[in-house]
Amino acid sequence: MREARLRWFGHVKRRGMDAPVRRCERLALDGFRRGRGRPKKYWGEAIEVYFEEDILTNILSRLPVRSLLRFKCVAKFWKTLVDDPYFRMKHLNHTKNDKNFQKFLFYQLSPMKDIFSIHSCSLSSAQVEDVRKLDFPSNVEPRCCQVYCCCDGLAIIRVDESNDESHILLLWNPSTEESIVLPTPEFSVEGYCCLGMSFDSNSDDYKILKIPQYGNECRNVYGEILALKSGSWRKIDEHPGVIFNMLYVMHSLACIHGAFHWVGFSRNYFVISLNISYEEYGEIPLPDGICLRDSTDIGISELEGMVCAYSNAYLHGNHPFKLWVMKDYGLKESWIALFSIANPYISMPMPKYRFADGTVLFWYINFRRMTNAYGTQRGPFRLLPPGLAQNGFAFTESLICPKLLM
Amino acid sequence: MVKLKSNDDKEFEVEEAAVIQSEMIKNMIEDGCATSVIPLPNIDSKTLIKVIEYLNKHINMGKAAETGEEDDLKEFDEQFVNMGWEELFDVIMAANYLNIHELMELCCQSAADRLKNKSVRAVREMLKITNDLTEEEEQEIINDAPWAFEGPEIDDTVN
Numbered sequence: 080m081r082e083a084r085l086r087w088f089g090h091v092k093r094r095g096m097d098a099p100v101r102r103c104e105r106l107a108l109d110g111f112r113r114g115r116g117r118p119k120k121y122w123g124e125a126i127e128v129y130f131e132e133d134i135l136t137n138i139l140s141r142l143p144v145r146s147l148l149r150f151k152c153v154a155k156f157w158k159t160l161v162d163d164p165y166f167r168m169k170h171l172n173h174t175k176n177d178k179n180f181q182k183f184l185f186y187q188l189s190p191m192k193d194i195f196s197i198h199s200c201s202l203s204s205a206q207v208e209d210v211r212k213l214d215f216p217s218n219v220e221p222r223c224c225q226v227y228c229c230c231d232g233l234a235i236i237r238v239d240e241s242n243d244e245s246h247i248l249l250l251w252n253p254s255t256e257e258s259i260v261l262p263t264p265e266f267s268v269e270g271y272c273c274l275g276m277s278f279d280s281n282s283d284d285y286k287i288l289k290i291p292q293y294g295n296e297c298r299n300v301y302g303e304i305l306a307l308k309s310g311s312w313r314k315i316d317e318h319p320g321v322i323f324n325m326l327y328v329m330h331s332l333a334c335i336h337g338a339f340h341w342v343g344f345s346r347n348y349f350v351i352s353l354n355i356s357y358e359e360y361g362e363i364p365l366p367d368g369i370c371l372r373d374s375t376d377i378g379i380s381e382l383e384g385m386v387c388a389y390s391n392a393y394l395h396g397n398h399p400f401k402l403w404v405m406k407d408y409g410l411k412e413s414w415i416a417l418f419s420i421a422n423p424y425i426s427m428p429m430p431k432y433r434f435a436d437g438t439v440l441f442w443y444i445n446f447r448r449m450t451n452a453y454g455t456q457r458g459p460f461r462l463l464p465p466g467l468a469q470n471g472f473a474f475t476e477s478l479i480c481p482k483l484l485m
Numbered sequence: 486m487v488k489l490k491s492n493d494d495k496e497f498e499v500e501e502a503a504v505i506q507s508e509m510i511k512n513m514i515e516d517g518c519a520t521s522v523i524p525l526p527n528i529d530s531k532t533l534i535k536v537i538e539y540l541n542k543h544i545n546m547g548k549a550a551e552t553g554e555e556d557d558l559k560e561f562d563e564q565f566v567n568m569g570w571e572e573l574f575d576v577i578m579a580a581n582y583l584n585i586h587e588l589m590e591l592c593c594q595s596a597a598d599r600l601k602n603k604s605v606r607a608v609r610e611m612l613k614i615t616n617d618l619t620e621e622e623e624q625e626i627i628n629d630a631p632w633a634f635e636g637p638e639i640d641d642t643v644n
Contacts, residue, residue, distance in 0.1 A: 134581055137589070141597035148633035151626045152605045155617045158626065211632070255630065 140170045144254040167478040185471030195224040207462035216251045216258035227274035228331035232477025254476040264312040275332025275339045281356035284308045292326045320345045333381040336408045340379045366403040366414035382433045397421035418456040432473040488522040491530040503540040508584035532575040566595035604641040
């Protein structure tokens with residue numbers, strides 16, 4: 080086989096530079112602007128490596144993280160490949176679009192022991208499978224724990240080892256259990272604030288945005304942004320004219336279409352967008368028919384790459400909970416109502432994930448028991464356990480290594 | 486019709502509509518380089534027969550969606566990849582060389598599905614890979630993620 084391949088190689092090399100087979104070689108060498116990762120090896124320089132590595136990459140990028148961590152033991156070449164940041168990006172690009180790689184990270188306070196536990200499980204079908212108890216990214220079992228958001232297989236998590244003032248903010252990959260401590264923001268995360276994280280292709284860097292629940296006039300707290308490579312937080316200007324941000328501590332800033340989104344209020348409620356590359360604000364109108372009266376929770380989250388808006392009148396009647404998705408980004412006419420349910424026990428619901436069959440998984444506070452639980456438009460979702468101080472986040476499993484991002 | 490020649494000197498005639506699923510041959514035809522027989526010096530006739538079988542079945546992919554033949558095609562694909570490792574790898578090499586995107590996707594996914602739950606030992610044996618890691622290096626990898634090496638789904642059989 081190898082001999083045949085090399086023979087063909089000679090045959091190709093002898094052909095004129097304009098023959099189609101050689102054109103691709105020239106294309107490859109023409110020097111595309113270098114993207115992320117190391118440059119690809121082309122067959123002009125190493126025919127053997129090109130074939131082997133390209134095909135192996137193609138096959139392995141379809142495997143779960145667990146298999147890949149195991150297969151690092153197959154041989155040196157496999158270890159090098161799996162550890163390669165370029166391969167890790169390729170793997171992520173594959174897993175992002177594949178429902179089989181969608182996982183759920185959930186944590187809760189164990190009522191007996193007064194400590195937190197954290198688990199991950201598979202969410203591929205409307206089933207909960209492969210539940211795995213994870214070790215916290217700290218040495219002791221935490222007294223307090225909060226996950227803020229997930230992005231590309233990474234979670235931003237705060238773990239407090241004791242009840243004193245100190246707490247650390249970590250960037251953690253629950254699939255590989257690698258983590259780094261993030262710099263401390265000027266305005267503590269202790270106050271009411273929400274975080275979002277996204278990759279900014281313009282600066283080839285991940286950015287984390289922290290937005291306070293109230294405007295700075297009330298609390299004198301600013302929004303801050305952390306570009307990971309810069310290593311420190313910096314203040315950002317507020318949206319001009321916004322009186323307050325309708326954010327609760329369990330919300331995340333939804334990142335869609337290269338911008339973070341949340342609900343703000345000036346004269347009306349509307350969706351604030353903040354472009355991650357240029358840090359410019361924009362506005363998107365909420366769907367008609369969203370309940371805007373007092374004591375209504377309005378939120379924005381991401382479902383299948385779309386902006387999702389929801390409302391819950393948690394003090395009125397049967398606590399109507401309505402949910403919309405925006406099919407075409409930024410186009411008001413494309414808001415589509417997905418469902419509307421009324422259940423007096425459901426308050427402060429938050430959509431978390433949409434299964435392939437359209438079922439939407441949401442978190443909520445059970446108004447009667449005052450515990451946190453999960454449900455879908457079809458009823459309670461008991462595969463995920465209800466609990467105290469509990470929350471969960473859908474994430475794509477990835478090999479992205481937090482240490483290499485800062 | 487386009488004529489293809491395998492490395493064991495067997496010629497095959499394939500409809501142009503089928504063969505242009507190969508980006509490489511499509512380019513050759515567009516450049517007028519496919520007037521006579523196209524030699525494929527690194528594909529044997531056994532593999533080429535499989536590839537042609539695939540190309541003929543997947544002719545006019547767009548039509549399948551219209552006429553509701555998608556299930557039929559899915560069933561064909563499932564049957565198609567039901568082959569031994571060596572054969573699968575030959576088809577992958579051929580699909581890679583001929584640049585047939587869909588076939589490459591199908592076969593690489595099949596290879597990944599077969600590897601997914603295998604033990605390290607099984608993978609080495611299936612792919613005939615010699616372990617060149619030292620015992621210490623291996624232990625270090627295991628210590629980094631011991632959970633990846635334990636579990637009832639891990640399959641140590643070679644097939």
